[in-house]
Amino acid sequence: MDIEQKQEEHINHFVNQASNLDGPSLVTVINDAISHPSLFAFSEILSLPNVTQLQGTEYSRYIDLLQMFAYGTWSEYKSNASNLPPLAPDQALKLKQLTVLTLAETNKVLPYDGLMQELDVLNVRELEDFLINECMYVGIVRGKLDQLRRCFQVQFAAGRDLRPGQLGSMIHTLSNWLSTSDNLLITIQDKIKWADRMSEQDKKHKKEAEEKLEEAKKTLSLKSHTMSRGGLTYEAMRMRRCSPNLVE
């Protein structure tokens, strides 16, 4: 969330600059915004009326470029390179960082091979350097690099600009999350009730066993009274007969 705070002043700065300009000077502002090392959010600039006006003119390529930076990835840029203006090296770097963010949208565990393909990087060392220096130190992603399994586990990724349709899916995800947590709450309550019920049953069982023990003690003390009056009772005789079997 701090990446958002860092970006806020830059966004305001560029929005102020862009709202007063037009035409070619607007193009320079757009280029500045794209190359700025800490700016990753472009939808505010995109929504400015001056910028949308550029759509039909000869500078519409820059609008497309801005949209590419807002929503697209490096491979999309490559496939469309003919229609879009060429990128300066820091702009290319920016686009690659944004690509990582997009990839992190769908999977939490990004395999190195996929990353290398998407980012046009040839070896693992370069990929790791890129991830560490350009993504983690800047603060747009946080995660763990697992070299043995050759994957990058993402724990946190900054948000990219939302395409118009994505809001619906976000709401859907949120409502799923809500229903899951509701179910979980109900399950926990049931478990608590179960635990209480079990402990009640256990206590009852113990009490019954103790009562039986007391009763047995009482009846036996009565019996020992009758026994002491002389002679063995019938049970005692039977015990004597079957005790050899038992002790075996």
Added chain:
Amino acid sequence: MAEASQTQTMATSSSGLTFKLHPLVIVNISDHHTRVKSQSQPPPHTCHQQDNSSSSSSSTNTVAANGSNRVFGCVIGVQRGRTVEIFNSFELLYDPVTNSLDRGFLEKKQELYKKVFPNFYVLGWYSTGADAEESDMQIHKALMDINESPVYVLLNPLINHSQKDLPVTIYESEMHVIDGIPQLIFVRSSYTIETVEAERISVDHVAHLKPSDGGSAATQLAAHLTGIHSAIKMLNSRIRVLHHYLNAMQNGEIPVENSLLRQVSSLLRRLPAIESQKFQDDFLMEYNDTLLISYLAMFTDCSSTMNDLVDKINVAYERVSRRGGRTAFI
């Protein structure tokens, strides 16, 4: 004096000071009390030394009405405006002969504490007991030259199960006119507990070590689950707020705010929180281990019960039991 002692602790403070007490002070006072109590009653195998130690300890400690010794000490902290925050405390030696606290020791300790905590001042003193006593006013007055209005923290060491709040009271001194004579009496003040993160963690840790009423495994489980339940409930309500907000944004009731949407999308990307294969493996392994261990414990329990039963039967139905021509029935 008799009527003064009755009205001594009934009034409530009107000075308007707010008191904040840190748990460290309460733990210190109770620790001091417990130490003194256990040192004056050595374990039974040294009972022949007990007479010496008990006689020496009774001469240096005042014995309160309920028989346990009173302990004394000093509280230090910060006073900012109308808020008095009591951070720490240390022990003092009490001289029953002069009914006062050891002044030289207090000053030495104060100097030492000043070096480590330059902001802390002596705010008052503490003691244990059920209620404030007459003699306490003397000590209170003696401290008034260090701090013009000291506070008196009293901890009641008797455990009262029905009492729900802490047995700690804070008294201030006020000049009241009783029977035409202006006198200094103790008045109660209310206080709040204020914790630093470290204090909160340690108190939490101690509280979870042993359930408060020694409940069975079921109550411990229920307590643990209740904790989790309330945590998830809070998470649930917060997500509901976000959900509502996004819905409103979609319906157009609220202007679209991009930075917030970005943050929400980054939050949603953290879900599912744990799903990798490795987690499943570790989780199942630990689950199986726990089940195995409880199974094994159950087995051991059963076999020991069985052993006892066999012993009892052997004793009960021994072949060789011809004493007096009668078998033992039980």
